[in-house]
Amino acid sequence: MRYRTFPKINEQTSLLGMGCMRLPLGEDESVDAAKSIALIRGAIDAGVNYVDTAYTYHKGDSERVVGQALKDGYREKVLLADKMPVWLAKDKEDIRRMFDTQLERLEVDRIDMYLVHNVSAPLWKRAKKLEVLPFLEEMRAQGKIRYIGFSFHDTFECFQEVVDAYDWDFCQIQLNYMDQYFQAGVKGLEYAASKGLGVVIMESLKGGRLVAAIPPSVQKIFDACPIKKSPAEWAFKWLANRPEVTLMLSGMGRESELKQNIEILSKEDVAELTAEEAALIDQVAEEYNRLIPYPCTACQYCMPCPQKLEIYKIINYYNDWNVYEQNPNTAFEYINWMAKHGSDCVGCGACLEKCPQHLNIPETMGKAAETFGV
Ligand code: SF4
Ligand code: SF4
Structure with a gap:
């Protein structure tokens, strides 16, 4: 496994992080605890030392299962990340209540990496109104949180505003070779890094979309290339090649995905991308873009919608x-x-x-x- 260091907080983490938002499900569609625990522990045994969950993942079962997985000596081996869903809070008391619930579900007395979840312009406004950051600082002073960050889904301009508004330890953005100009994008990655923030990447494989059924015209481009790599390896390499990327989360729900991702992110040359390889990825991205039915640039000039549609x-x-x-x-x-x-x-x-x-x-x-x- 390759490792990198969060710049501001000097914590060394595996390049691959275990995302717990798509855990294995049983027949009744609820989280299969035994399989999930085995998967999370398997990741840790293979060198992954960052486990990411959230209050809302699997309606709380993700936090519960992560708590179980981190028993028997596993807690000490990882940085545990969790997030505050400010949109569910009516008042400051709700923020406090949800935080306590998280510690209870996880059965821990401390969360290492704590994020304001899903920050967008309206959510940021709400977080300020509900004084979420002073609360998190209070929790940090009590030793219940170590580092404070945010995960983000809005425009680059909004991202810049949020980065500049607080002395964050780290942030989390959506990025992959198909989302270079979407939300914070590459510009956001570079901006956060220039401010000394470690950057956690989510949607590294675009929620699995870059590796599942590949459209025939895209497959043709891969097939024509003399350099043979799996779609997952291309996607991870594109990200690993950027030194501003501290860690890449992948929401792994199967042993086979975990095995494949560990294999890729353990390769010595995972961060190297030749000009020829970069050109191939550009060509693939161009073909995907050609297939897009509605070329929306996410500029948001159409907002606000009176019905509050995003x-x-x-x-x-x-x-x-x-x-x-x-x-x-x-x-x-x-x-x-x-x-x-x-x-x-x-x-x-x-x-x-x-x-x-x-x-x-x-x-x-x-x-x-x-x-x-x-
Ligand atoms: S204004 Fe058009 S391009 Fe911009 S976000 Fe709205 S639909 Fe997309
Ligand atoms: S309700 Fe429909 S038509 Fe009206 S602003 Fe919203 S998206 Fe557009």
């Missing part, structure tokens, strides 16, 4: 569904992670005039609703 995210899920060969993770995330769906669009047209790409937004909302059933 238009660009919905379009992004609809595009992903079509580009990445109907990957089930796309439907899962759309249905479970979005507060409002395409079916909530009332067709008022308030967004139409504002889109510089001249996208028929109500039409895309309808298509998303038809595709995902909501």
Whole structure:
């Protein structure tokens, strides 16, 4: 396993982090505790020393299972990361209550890496109103948290504002070769690193979409290349090649995924990318982009929607569904992670005039609703 160091806090971690948002499920669709514990411990035994969970993953079962997995001497071997879902809090008391619940579920008295979860412009406003950071500092002073960070899903401009607003220890952004210009993107990665922040990458494999069913035209490009690597290795190499990346999370739900990822991220040359290899990835990204039905740039000029739809995210899920060969993770995330769906669009047209790409937004909302059933 390759290791890197979080710059500001000087903690050395494996390049691969164990993401616990897609744990193995049993027949009744609930988390299979035995399999999940074996998977998490297997990762730690192979050298992974960063385990990431959240209050909302698997409705709390992710935290419970992580707590079980970290018994028997495993807790001391890892940095444990967890997150505060500010959007679920009505008041400051809720923040305190959720934090206590997390310690209870995890059965620990300290969380190493603590993140304000899912920061966007409205959530950031709410976090300030509910004085989340002073609360986290209080928890840090009591030894219940070691380092404070945030995970992010909004524009680069918003990212810059959040980075500059507080003396963060680290941050977490979505990045892969298909999301270079999406949300914080490469610009955000470089900005955070320039401020001394360690950067944890989520969606390294775009929720598995870059490695599952590869569209035939993309496969043709891989096949024509004399350098043979798996799609996962290409995706990880592209990220590892950037020194600003401290750690890459992968939400692994199967032994085979874990084995493959460990193998890739243990290679000595994982961070090396020749010009020829970079050109291949560019070509693959270009082909994926060509397959996108609605070229939304996520500029958010269409916002706010009176019905509170996060238009660009919905379009992004609809595009992903079509580009990445109907990957089930796309439907899962759309249905479970979005507060409002395409079916909530009332067709008022308030967004139409504002889109510089001249996208028929109500039409895309309808298509998303038809595709995902909501
Ligand atoms: S048409 Fe739909 S998406 Fe556009 S502003 Fe109205 S409700 Fe929102
Ligand atoms: S204005 Fe158009 S391109 Fe920009 S986020 Fe909205 S739909 Fe996408």
